[in-house]
Amino acid sequence: MLFFAAALVSAGIFPDKIGDFERGAPTSLTMPDRALFAEFGLEATEQAAYRSEGKHFTATVWRFKDSTGAMAFFQAHRPSGATPAPLVKLSVATSDGEIFAYGNYVFQFTGAVPVQADLQPIYAGLPRLEQSPLPALISFLPSANLIPNTERYVLGPVSLEHFEPRIAPSIAAFHLGAEGQIAKYKSPKGQLSLAIFYYPTPNMARERLEEFHKIPGAMVKRAGPLVAVTIDPPDLDSAERLLAQVKYEANLTWSQKVPTNEVKGFALTLVNIFVLAGIVLGMCLVAGIAIGGFRVLARKMGRPIEPDSMITLGLDGK
16 A cells, blocks of 8 residues: 555645735545545645644645546545535535545545635646646436535446445456446436446447346346446436436538649649739730830930940860
């Protein structure tokens, strides 16, 4: 567990002062589930306490390998009673503070949370910041009857065991590059659990479909590279309606050269050549007439015109 021993060391993220708050003594941070943190790609973490004139807050940060791991941890770490916050896309307000994901970082502030303007210098100096786009899989979850804060992102066998142990890792087949998104839904007869797995190609999803059908009590649907499954639903009609909402729409952009008529193009090139030649001849004719007219006009006005000089080279006797 050398990785997590290193992760407990201060990551050097929080400054000595945030706004009017000054940093106090370092505080320890426990790691309740090291295997899950490792699967999410935890690299470093830090916690600090700040005080200012009777007010105080605690700042905690986790840094992950990429933004997907940070999002997965954010979903699992937020409490069930959290409400959406207008800070960033992945942010919630809790009973005692705020939790939000910023790239591959997850921040939590509890207590007298400072204003965002005081936190901007922290964001600007984040080491090894990674802000790749979030996985498209999170957009395929149906929104109707979704129970807030029940979404859980699955990156491997450990998170699958935590959030949906009824699906075996061998069925999900993470070695094929699969990832999953799990959430709970309301129905007239109880809660439904929906898991959606994303595979690199539709053919892979089609092959895994048969394995998902082998799960006892499973209702399964495939949509493109997605495989959606709900297990032992208390309401079959609600389960059918939920699965029907899982859809995959691919946006294909194809840049292709517009075909042209080569014969027509060659003929147009010839026409352009003749037009250019006519323009050059016309300019030469106009220039010759202008020079000749100037010489005739000069003679009539009695002005001598020096004959054009010519230099000759004799080679006789050489």
